[in-house]
Amino acid sequence: EDQVTQSPEALRLQEGESSSLNCSYTVSGLRGLFWYRQDPGKGPEFLFTLYSAGEEKEKERLKATLTKKESFLHITAPKPEDSATYLCAVRDDYGGSQGNLIFGKGTKLSVKP
Amino acid sequence: DGGITQSPKYLFRKEGQNVTLSCEQNLNHDAMYWYRQDPGQGLRLIYYSQIVNDFQKGDIAEGYSVSREKKESFPLTVTSAQKNPTAFYLCASRQEGHNLNVEYFGSGTRLTVT
Numbered sequence: 001e002d003q004v005t006q007s008p009e010a011l012r013l014q015e016g017e018s019s020s021l022n023c024s025y026t027v028s029g030l031r032g033l034f035w036y037r038q039d040p041g042k043g044p045e046f047l048f049t050l051y052s053a054g055e056e057k058e059k060e061r062l063k064a065t066l067t068k069k070e071s072f073l074h075i076t077a078p079k080p081e082d083s084a085t086y087l088c089a090v091r092d093d094y095g096g097s098q099g100n101l102i103f104g105k106g107t108k109l110s111v112k113p
Numbered sequence: 114d115g116g117i118t119q120s121p122k123y124l125f126r127k128e129g130q131n132v133t134l135s136c137e138q139n140l141n142h143d144a145m146y147w148y149r150q151d152p153g154q155g156l157r158l159i160y161y162s163q164i165v166n167d168f169q170k171g172d173i174a175e176g177y178s179v180s181r182e183k184k185e186s187f188p189l190t191v192t193s194a195q196k197n198p199t200a201f202y203l204c205a206s207r208q209e210g211h212n213l214n215v216e217y218f219g220s221g222t223r224l225t226v227t
Binding site: 036043103 | 146158201205215220223
């Protein structure tokens with residue numbers, strides 16, 4: 001069964017304290033791994049998509065990396081405005097998901113000034 | 114501005130009433146999706162449509178219905194048969210076959226049924 005697990009569930013950082021969020025996945029054939037940011041009461045906002053092991057993408061203080069079993073979202077010197085829930089999702093090429101996105105439960109990041 | 118518009122932002126209904134959530138997109142995307150989000154759970158797929166006049170059930174379709182009469186519109190009806198309808202509902206769209214393969218989301222509708 002296709003699965004996506006995100007850890008930790010919640011993460012509290014001080015401003016400037018770098019850290020990483022993890023997304024581990026089990027799929028038959030990966031057709032893309034997606035990172036989204038979601039603010040309270042709003043829809044998810046697309047951040048990155050990764051397709052193959054070894055691929056990396058960067059945007060401001062965020063950097064996403066991908067291996068064959070997991071992805072990391074690295075946050076360098078975070079600011080309070082980076083506080084949000086970060087969602088990971090995978091698109092499977094085969095199996096019961098029919099190519100639809102499978103989401104993890106998210107990591108809620110809080111950055112204190 | 115191109116995007117996905119969900120309305121209303123907040124919706125309150127009495128138990129036993131059907132309610133329809135609106136989703137409109139002007140991105141010219143072929144595929145549209147409805148998800149449900151509950152606290153502590155990942156987004157769960159309710160229904161999706163890859164082309165006009167066609168749609169498929171997702172993982173939790175029971176108690177919901179949809180239509181896709183126009184490319185731009187994909188309304189979701191929450192029927193009285195849905196046992197636990199209070200949730201945050203998200204609509205998304207994607208351009209089929211696009212290299213980026215990304216789903217873009219609307220701002221959501223929070224439905225409260227009492």
